[in-house]
Amino acid sequence: MKHLLAACCLLAAVSVSHAGAPGGDSPAPELASVHAVVADFDTGATLFAKQADAVVPIASLTKLMMAMVVLDAEQPLDEWLKIVPRDRPIEKNAYSRLRIGSEAKRRDLLLIALMSSENLACHVLAASYPGGTSAFVAAMNSKARELGMTETHFVDPSGLSPSNRSTAGDLIKMANAAAHYAQIREFSTTPEYTVDFRSPAYTLGYGNTNVLARGDKWDIRLSKTGFINEAGRCLIMIATVGERAVTMVLLDSFGTRSPVGDANRVKRWLETGNSGAVAGAARDYERQRTAAYRVCGDAAPPPVPSGVPGS
Numbered sequence: 001m002k003h004l005l006a007a008c009c010l011l012a013a014v015s016v017s018h019a020g021a022p023g024g025d026s027p028a029p030e031l032a033s034v035h036a037v038v039a040d041f042d043t044g045a046t047l048f049a050k051q052a053d054a055v056v057p058i059a060s061l062t063k064l065m066m067a068m069v070v071l072d073a074e075q076p077l078d079e080w081l082k083i084v085p086r087d088r089p090i091e092k093n094a095y096s097r098l099r100i101g102s103e104a105k106r107r108d109l110l111l112i113a114l115m116s117s118e119n120l121a122c123h124v125l126a127a128s129y130p131g132g133t134s135a136f137v138a139a140m141n142s143k144a145r146e147l148g149m150t151e152t153h154f155v156d157p158s159g160l161s162p163s164n165r166s167t168a169g170d171l172i173k174m175a176n177a178a179a180h181y182a183q184i185r186e187f188s189t190t191p192e193y194t195v196d197f198r199s200p201a202y203t204l205g206y207g208n209t210n211v212l213a214r215g216d217k218w219d220i221r222l223s224k225t226g227f228i229n230e231a232g233r234c235l236i237m238i239a240t241v242g243e244r245a246v247t248m249v250l251l252d253s254f255g256t257r258s259p260v261g262d263a264n265r266v267k268r269w270l271e272t273g274n275s276g277a278v279a280g281a282a283r284d285y286e287r288q289r290t291a292a293y294r295v296c297g298d299a300a301p302p303p304v305p306s307g308v309p310g311s
Contacts, residue, residue, distance in 0.1 A: 028048060031265060037168040040246060041245035061166075064174055067178065067183075071183060080198065096118065106128070114184065115190045188224055252289060254282045
């Protein structure tokens with residue numbers, strides 16, 4: 001078994017490439033994420049790629065596509081929408097604090113879906129789309145094709161289904177397209193927000209699921225986190241590093257803070273050529289998952305990190 005794992009790790013190394021680090025000859029960054037792409041936002045040049053073509057579950061990163069479809073429909077953002085229950089069972093448990101039967105503005109539902117990954121808000125937004133949820137999901141897939149995301153498929157608007165699948169390479173295209181929407185940039189990077197509901201009247205406070213968006217050490221243009229067991233911990237972020245905007249797609253890592261750690265490692269690597277090391281369980285998880293994907297592809301065993309689904 002040890003020999004097999006060593007061989008697998010050797011094979012995995014073939015799928016890692018990088019360019020654009022200081023000096024151009026620094027080693028590739030060490031990341032906890034099993035799949036990753038780092039690209040220059042303005043030029044599109046790939047600076048680092050790691051198993052970027054593997055088709056994998058993407059969890060709540062889905063919500064960036066959901067938001068583009070909502071905004072493309074040009075429905076009034078100040079329209080009050082009723083919080084309706086899901087019309088079919090969901091594959092994962094997903095707690096929501098929204099009260100069924102109450103009302104919120106479309107703008108606020110979109111905001112908390114992006115910044116705080118509110119899953120029921122996605123369902124309400126999709127249900128209010130012309131033609132309902134099925135038409136909404138069809139529009140998501142049509143938008144993916146329009147963006148050239150050839151390895152991407154959606155079955156639900158929130159990302160709770162592991163059947164929402166894409167590649168790190170495709171998600172670079174989605175992130176860059178989403179960054180051209182002013183509301184997505186604003187909503188996904190809002191640190192915290194309080195929503196006013198009516199019928200009955202109540203308020204709920206929300207915080208951004210990306211801790212980096214709640215601090216002042218990063219200049220972040222766009223952000224989205226994601227998690228379900230099958231996808232592991234995921235993060236999409238567009239941020240200014242040095243004097244250039246960089247798009248990061250980080251998929252399938254272990255531990256709540258691993259994607260944040262990877263973002264910091266990418267930043268350090270771009271600035272200094274040295275990423276630092278991944279420690280402990282996150283490092284072991286990445287090595288085992290990388291080896292499994294290289295040997296088994298889609299048949300690799302699913303990750304099992306703990307946490308709140310759909311974040």
